[in-house]
Amino acid sequence: MLTVVALKALVIWFGILVLAVANGVLRESVLAPAFGTPAALVLSGLLLSALIIGVAYFSLPWLHISRPLVLCIVGLGWFVLTLVFEFSFGLWQGNSLSELLEAYTFKGGNIWPVVLAATALAPYIAAKLRGWV
Template sequence: MDASIGPGAESIRPHVFVYPLAVWVAMATIAVANGVLRETVLVPRVGEYTGHVASTAALVAAILLFSFAYFSWTPIDYTRAELLLIGIVWTAFTVGFEFVVGHVEGTPVSVTLGQYDVLAGQVWIAVPIALLVSPPLFGWYLSP
């Protein structure tokens, strides 16, 4: 069963999202490990801000590598609409996960939102941006 977004729109095939969800789980696992590494190794050695920037850069690199590898390997011929939706889902899951973990840890929403404040020197926004753009970027060029 395919779902169309509107008249003349590309159809969305729900079954093609299984593998991208597995890729997101792998990337989320790496993100958690990255956070542990940041807090236990980087921050004590280089400080909070430098650790934040280095950790974010490493995570963005991992996201781009995983996305590149997946779209190089997959035999699925994704439509542009599906690639856009994969990026949106990866981004929404990640931001949602971050807010849920923050809530469980007792972190105020204002603190979690503050991580997106580019004017305050925060670079975390690069992570959701990488998640949003990597499926369309690599999928359009690398899928069969």
């Protein structure tokens, strides 16, 4: 049972990854030119957080979990996968570790830590919204 949940959660995370990439394209091509980088980062972060919670909300019936501990484990898994992807991809692109860590400082409108918190809490928040916990 746990393996099935883990595989389903991984599939859902890949969907979140696709949405995150699309969100980045939207931010750079539409939001930043229209509103400037700081506002675009805030809008993009809020949008991505909402999308992640929305994905969690709509995917919970497929995951078929409602126990708070399992919801938290799934959220933590998504959080870890996101960090691993973010740092691996950033380092592969030639960014330094200090450049990557700058996203965690809230400088210039970057609210990446809020997005990470939303990612970690999304399954639990979605279950609360559904009245499951």
